[in-house]
Amino acid sequence: MSIDIKRRLFLKGSVAASAVGAAIGAGMLTPGQVLAAWPKEAFDNKDMAGSMETLLGMSSAEESGEIEVKAPEIAENGAVVPVTISADMDGVESIAIYAPNNPSPLIANFVMGAGAMGYCQTRIKMGKTGDVVGVVKAGGKLYKAAKEVKVTIGGCGG
Amino acid sequence: MAKSIKIRAKEKDGVVELKALMTHPMQPSGQKDKKTGEPIPPHFIQEVTCTVADRTVLTAQWSGGVSKNPYIASMFKGKKGEKITLSWVDNKGESDSQEAEIK
Incomplete structure (x- = not known):
């Protein structure tokens, strides 16, 4: 039981972490590239x-x-x-x-x-x-x- | 941020007149809340790009000095039925884009 719960938590955690990663990717990298020309x-x-x-x-x-x-x-x-x-x-x-x-x-x-x-x-x-x-x-x-x-x-x- | 752009593009004698409205707060930098004195973080569109059938016809670079819910109009050569795409990117990296057909 307890291993199962931990596994679940671990999976949840990794999903959340990847969502954060995607958010950073969308929020930080895109403008830098797109707006390179913004004076x-x-x-x-x-x-x-x-x-x-x-x-x-x-x-x-x-x-x-x-x-x-x-x-x-x-x-x-x-x-x-x-x-x-x-x-x-x-x-x-x-x-x-x-x-x-x-x-x-x-x-x-x-x-x-x-x-x-x-x-x-x-x-x-x-x-x-x-x-x-x-x-x-x-x-x-x-x-x-x-x-x-x-x-x-x-x-x-x- | 879906559907923050409204586009109208009409062709007459080979020239397209584009009119577009965007929904955006256009909060300039360097302002403070009058009551609390706290600085208000800037939030404004930095770049607007307009393409017609893969030709970039207009790139607009903006500061927070453009009014809230910005309006833009431009004229360029084009044909009826061509696809026009307008997109913007703001200083927080948010963006939106909308397609329309030239009428």
């Missing part, structure tokens, strides 16, 4: 120029009238600010969205793949009134355009 340093940088340097290889961008940044004049709720960026130029490689007045200025970077248009749309958080800057990389050069958004209630909390 942590660029997202952590509190300075927009520094972040651009890390992310895109250049710290300054040329003002361009071919980029349109669509965002509301006044955002009543800073937690949800709809932003659309369209770049009317050839060979758009990536579009980055910056909010220089946020604690972490880099919000998102969209890398365009095969056949993608220079267009992206999302919703962002803004801590306070400031510019939304779209930085477009096209043909190895950086272009930017900005739009000021007045935020009445900040969305970055405290």
